[in-house]
Amino acid sequence: MVKMNCLGLLISLLFLSCSDGGDNDGGVSDIKPSNLSITANVAGVDSENPNGDGSGIVDFTISSTNAAYYKVNVDGKSVELTENTFSHTFLKKGTHEYPVTVSAYNSGGYVSTSISVKVYVDDELELVWQDEFDQDGAPDPNHWGYDIGNGSNGWGNNESEYYTDRLENAKVENGVLKITAQREDYEGFEYTSARLLTANKFDFTYGRIDVRAKLAGGGGTWPAIWMLGSSIGTVGWPACGEIDIMEYTGNNPGKVQSALHTSSSFGNTINYKAVSIANETTEFHLYSMIWTEESIVFLLDDVAYYTYSPTPRNDQTWPFNKDQFIILNVAMGGNLGGNIDPNFETSTMEIDYVRVYQ
Structure with a gap:
């Protein structure tokens, strides 16, 4: 009797195993959708x-x-x-x-x-602001100011460069703006670069921005095209909101990313997406952002790859209903740039134009 019961149990288990359809694809039935x-x-x-x-x-x-x-x-x-x-x-x-x-x-x-x-x-967007970088020399002072230093006043990201307003680090030449990071001893730092911004000269709410650029490269470089809320002086960061149109790191070639920083998610923000790119340091690409009352869309060469449209929409997730200004810079090292190649000497981000439409 014991042997018969064990045999019956074995047959029952085999029957159950065979008759169970099983879960494939992470629990999805093998019956087609x-x-x-x-x-x-x-x-x-x-x-x-x-x-x-x-x-x-x-x-x-x-x-x-x-x-x-x-x-x-x-x-x-x-x-x-x-x-x-x-x-x-x-x-x-x-x-x-x-x-x-x-x-x-x-x-x-x-x-x-x-x-x-x-x-x-909409086929009626109007060009409301632009810099085509057609005049050689220093960047147009009517359009651009500078952050000077290393960020000891709060805007640094553990970066290794000292930002200057010298022609060695930012100049217009042959129809492009050249922002150059280079190795040199300067003000106690090993690298120099430039960080240009339109604060107190031009800011806007909603519209489209196009920036045609060839990126700086090499281990430790961190070129960026981005925006900050004009209210940063009163509400601080990240409450002012930050829109990273394009960030690139030479330690991660073949990828660019876009990100949003708000009171609900900032620093190592969850609101970002990377996209593959080719020849980013040798050819010009178009980096764009479309900003409306309900969403922010990021595009690479006119192809959308990331949309931010938070739910719920409140001051914590959506500080993007107020003016922002534009920033162009090349950082070295820092939180995102990472380790700097010991053989690094110099690298340049070239900007063909910046155009804003509304």
Whole structure:
């Protein structure tokens, strides 16, 4: 009887094991996905703007049963997702209708569906401020001021350079602004560079900024194109808000990143995204930011790769309803730049133009 009971138990366990469908793909059934749908929420749709507010921003939500991941084809691009929400910024001016196809996958197969979304992109943006860097010599003092020193007054990030206003570190030549970091003994520091800013000369709320640049490189370099809230002198950082349009480190070639710093997340902020890039130190690329009342979108060569649109939206997460000014600099080392190559001598970020549209 004991032997028979053990045999019966073994048969029962085998039966249960075989009859259990099992969980594949992290708990998703091997029965192929079903009930797939995708919805689009065009930013700023109302009775007067049925196709959106002109920003071109669309938030998508995917729903499916048993999906492990998704593939989306939108605006000529293919994206693979594990989350069921994503945002895309359409850039073609005027009103256009776009097909969007999504496929849901797991080990059992896939299903696909499509929708069509009509989007209006404002074609009436006005150029409100620019510097084309056409006059050789020092940067235009009507446009740019300088931070001088190493940040002992609070704006340093453990960086190793001393910022100057000398032509050796910042000059306009052959149609580009050149910000040069170099090894030299100066004011007790081993490196010099420049940090230019439009504070008290130009700031703005909402719009698009385009900066065409070739980046400085080499281990320890940290070129950046960014913005700070004009209220920093009264509310301090990070309450003023910081928008990092582009940050690059020579110790991590082939990647640039964008980030937001607010009272809710700052320093090692969770609000950032990196994107791959090629020839960043040898060729010019376009670094852009589109800033509206509801979102901030970052673009590389006119391709959107990160959208910040927080929920909830309050003073902690969204200080971006007030003026900000522009900063261009090349840091050395520091919290993000990391270790400096002992053989480093000099490297330059070249800026072809800075343009602001509203």
